[in-house]
Amino acid sequence: MTLRLLIELLFTFFKIGLFTFGGGYAMIPLITEEVTNKGWLDYAQIFDFIAISESTPGPFAINIATFVGYTQGTDFWTGLSGAIMATIGVILPSFIIIIIIAKAFHRFADNKYVIGFLKGVKPIIVGVITSVAISFLLKSIFSLEVTDFNNFEFKWETLFIFIVVFSMTKIWKKVHPVFVVLLSGIMGLVIYGLILV
């Protein structure tokens, strides 16, 4: 792992940390874009990791920064350096901003510009996350890129998993994400390992 890559990890995750409002899932669109553009992980790997992160303790932001940083290394120690740099990167914006607020700006959340900013950012993030979820589901159910309508291939089994899991989360509203991961994993095993072999 080169020094250049370490600095790039730090800088990229700093940017991700700086532009994430409203917790873990709000971070997914930006992470997906940055990390796939850099060629660090692909779409499917990011979704695999979301599953891992939901099943392990700790905030999603730290988990994914650690994972991306670690996987860029060639061995344990370079991986660990990458993990530490990416994690410092994602923490630093919060750390700096909160210390400034704690020192000098206690009524921060009541400031009219802050309120206005968030009134704009929150709905636009809802749109952005929805588009990430939908384009990923389209990709897995229809092998369909939104920007390329020619490669259409319907996969009934993916649609089936989607319908079962989605209905479950609607019927049993308080279901823990770990159960969603477990159920869809078992369905994947049964469908791909037993039925479609």
Add this chain to the structure above:
Amino acid sequence: MLFTLFWTFFKIGLFTFGGGYAMIPFINNYAVEKHKWITDDEFLDIIAIAESTPGPIAINSATYIGHKVKGILGSFFATLGVALPSLIIIVLIATFFMQVKDNVYVEYAFKGIRVGVGVLVLNAAIRMYKKLDKNWLSYLLILIGFTLVIFEWLSVLYVIAIGGVIGIIAQILKVRGDQL
């Protein structure tokens, strides 16, 4: 004191599954009730601040509470504490995952899991939608964010920034309008 801060937040980081909001009751339990580092009101302030600043709520509240107790050093140790369990656990899991990811059964399971995660992300969007103030501007912004990103017309970073700028302009116009 610094060690207590570190250790408390280490425990908070270790026992929180599923991200920021799951952490709130733990923080309340330790920082307000047990150690009395902050009052109830301050705790609510911290959540408001954490929601209106970028970054994970866990880091925001650890930094803030640490600062309250022991200044910048306090912030440093509380934040280190909350981040360390993830760092250790994920490095271990990543090592393990890299070894099993090419196993055919793991691949089958993850083919299913990816769809499940798609559902989780979609549900997160729905949950955030339900918490929004609904008016024509927020509907318009949802549509703008969705369109720009799904067709890959503009980078997510700029889309978020555009939302913020429109929100500030709308707020200034509203305040002016109220004064008239």
